[in-house]
Amino acid sequence: MPAMLPRDSENNIIPVVRLKDGAAHAINATASSARNSTAFSSDTQIISLYATVPVRLRFGGAGVTATTSDHYFPAGVYYDVSIGGGKVGHYPYLAVLREGGSDGVLYISEKE
Numbered sequence: 346m347p348a349m350l351p352r353d354s355e356n357n358i359i360p361v362v363r364l365k366d367g368a369a370h371a372i373n374a375t376a377s378s379a380r381n382s383t384a385f386s387s388d389t390q391i392i393s394l395y396a397t398v399p400v401r402l403r404f405g406g407a408g409v410t411a412t413t414s415d416h417y418f419p420a421g422v423y424y425d426v427s428i429g430g431g432k433v434g435h436y437p438y439l440a441v442l443r444e445g446g447s448d449g450v451l452y453i454s455e456k457e
Contacts, residue, residue: 351425353390354433362391368455374400374443378411381453384437390430391456392439395423398449404428404436411440420449425456 351359368389370381374396384407385392394402401415418424429435441451 351391351427353427353431354429355431357431359391359427362456364393365389365455365457370453370455372439372441372451372453374398374441374449374451376443376448378440378442380409380411380438380440385428385435385439385455387435387437388430389455389457390427391425392428393423393425393454393456394418395452396420396441396449397451398447399444400449400451401442401444402451403440405438405440406436407438409438409440411442413442413444415440415442417444418451 398420400418401411402418403411403415
C-alpha cells in the first residue's frame with residue numbers, strides 16, 4: 346500500500362517532516378486570548394498542536410486575537426497544521442482562547 350503524504354493548498358506534496366530544534370512553543374489557554382510570543386520561523390510550513398483543554402484558535406499576524414467564534418480544537422489530540430509558505434501567505438502567530446471554564450496549555454512544535 347503506498348504512503349499518503351500531506352499536500353499544501355496548491356496540492357503539492359509536503360515531505361514527511363521532523364521537529365525543528367529550538368522551535369517549541371507553549372501558550373497558556375485562559376479566559377483571555379494569548380498568542381505565541383516568538384513568531385514562527387518564516388521557513389516553517391507545518392506546525393503540530395496539542396492542547397490540554399479544549400481551545401479556540403486563530404492564525405494571523407502580531408495582533409491576532411482568538412474569540413469564541415474561532416476554530417474549535419479539542420483537548421488530547423495531536424494534529425499537524427499547515428501555516429503557509431511558498432506562494433501562499435504565511436501565518437507567523439497563533440492566538441488561543443480556552444473553551445470552557447478550565448485553563449490549560451496549547452503546545453506547538455514547528456516542523457522542518
